[in-house]
Amino acid sequence: VLSWNMMISAYAQRGFVNEARRTFDAMGMEKRNLLSWTAMLHGYVRNRRVEDAKCMFDQMPVRNIVSWTEMLQGCSQTGHLAQAERVFQSMPQWNVVSWTAMLKAYALNGHVEAAEDLFYRMPERNTVSWTAMLQVYAQSGRPAEAMTLFGVMPEPDILSWTVMVTTYANCGHGEVAVELFQRLVLEGLKPSRVSLLSVMVACTRLGLVQQCWYYFTCMKDDHGVAPHEEHYSCLVDLLERVGQVDQNKV
């Protein structure tokens, strides 16, 4: 049963929902447990097959908080905020994961008020939920509010820092993004692929050609992150920018 469940998850993760379903069907009713059902449900949700997900959910012999959160995710991901709220309200229990999933749904729709309300009512918060709330502000174009929250959150991790770097890289205050990036390195956190891209973007927009190159060239040795396609694209932007400047001079 264990290995069957793992197969379902593996297929689902790679987008092979139909393969996952075949495995699920091959198990037969007797061998399926709650985890098999949830893994299959997750497969449909991940691949945006909300109707199939609903069908799975309704057919499940037993549902738990994980299956409910999965359905919530399915609705929110496909832009059905009202449905997501209905699922959320119908859940028999909540935990920090389901609350955070609901926060994310609000973030996607820019419902700052509802998100704040939920966030302050949550009986429990962790780094993930704090970061989801940062993202609510970020996506609503409220960097200052994100910064205030960031300043008081207990244990920001690399994703929390990255939200901040990215937010400032995109709102016309690249200098703040660069500063934040430098601070996260000083804090001893390991920059991620995304945070490195964001700081490069910030430099590009500030016209800091040298510094952008610097981040690009040292990312592997200093941070253990091999440059990816997106980092090269950013360099292309940077070079285009330099080219334009040169043309303007001529």
Add this chain to the structure above:
RNA sequence: CAAAGAGAU
């Protein structure tokens, strides 16, 4: 063995 948070063009 299953569920929640970050990415410019």
